Amino acid sequence: MDNSTNKMKIVMLVGSLRRQSLNRQLAEEAGKLLEDEAECTIFTPAGIPLFDQDTEFPAPEQIETIRQAIRQSDGVWIFSPEYNGAIPGGLKNLLDWLSRPLFENDPDWKDTAVWGKKATISGIGGNNATRSVQDALITLLHFMGMDVMTEDRAMIAMSPETMKTSDLSKTENVQKALRTQADAFMKFIEK
Numbered sequence: 001m002d003n004s005t006n007k008m009k010i011v012m013l014v015g016s017l018r019r020q021s022l023n024r025q026l027a028e029e030a031g032k033l034l035e036d037e038a039e040c041t042i043f044t045p046a047g048i049p050l051f052d053q054d055t056e057f058p059a060p061e062q063i064e065t066i067r068q069a070i071r072q073s074d075g076v077w078i079f080s081p082e083y084n085g086a087i088p089g090g091l092k093n094l095l096d097w098l099s100r101p102l103f104e105n106d107p108d109w110k111d112t113a114v115w116g117k118k119a120t121i122s123g124i125g126g127n128n129a130t131r132s133v134q135d136a137l138i139t140l141l142h143f144m145g146m147d148v149m150t151e152d153r154a155m156i157a158m159s160p161e162t163m164k165t166s167d168l169s170k171t172e173n174v175q176k177a178l179r180t181q182a183d184a185f186m187k188f189i190e191k
């Protein structure tokens with residue numbers, strides 16, 4: 001919570017690098033819906049080096065920035081497409097970085113930016129509506145010690161028109177699904 005504005009702070013991680021990413025558009029819509037309640041910051045895996053245990057300390061600047069934003073946040077909201085029924089490589093790589101301790105030789109392996117953080121997941125994709133990637137993310141985030149809201153997740157199958165144009169507004173009921181999830185996530189964070 002930002003005490004100066006009484007707004008929550010939400011970090012949004014988007015699993016797609018694509019310029020016209022529908023999942024990024026979904027994150028931006030959620031940010032607009034939360035405008036009065038939360039300050040949302042979007043990050044993508046763009047430019048993040050492949051995780052390598054030999055060179056993880058000091059972490060790259062981008063990772064430090066995302067870790068700091070998450071530590072100061074009230075929750076993390078992931079928006080991801082499904083790649084071959086699984087987590088896109090760039091997002092998995094980013095989450096592997098976030099799962100690691102903040103300091104070298106830290107004896108407390110729970111001393112990460114994400115341990116205990118509240119999290120939720122949304123996604124837009126093909127007919128499977130990102131069901132498989134969301135299941136995989138729930139398992140992964142639990143493994144990373146995150147407190148995951150498993151109810152009320154937006155799982156959206158894009159309309160044929162959206163598939164052709166990459167225009168999120170051509171798919172129905174997006175706002176409704178995001179509103180439900182945003183309200184539920186605010187309550188989940190407060191409880």
Ligand SMILES: Cc1cc2nc3c(=O)[nH]c(=O)nc-3n(C[C@H](O)[C@H](O)[C@H](O)COP(=O)(O)O)c2cc1C
Binds near residue numbers: 018020021086129
């Ligand atoms: C490598 C790759 C694999 C994909 N695999 C799936 C899949 O398993 N299930 C699915 O619904 N859509 C799949 N898609 C289609 C994506 O859902 C679609 O491209 C979506 O728009 C990607 O999200 P974005 O718009 O946020 O980039 C795949 C796309 C790519 C590029």
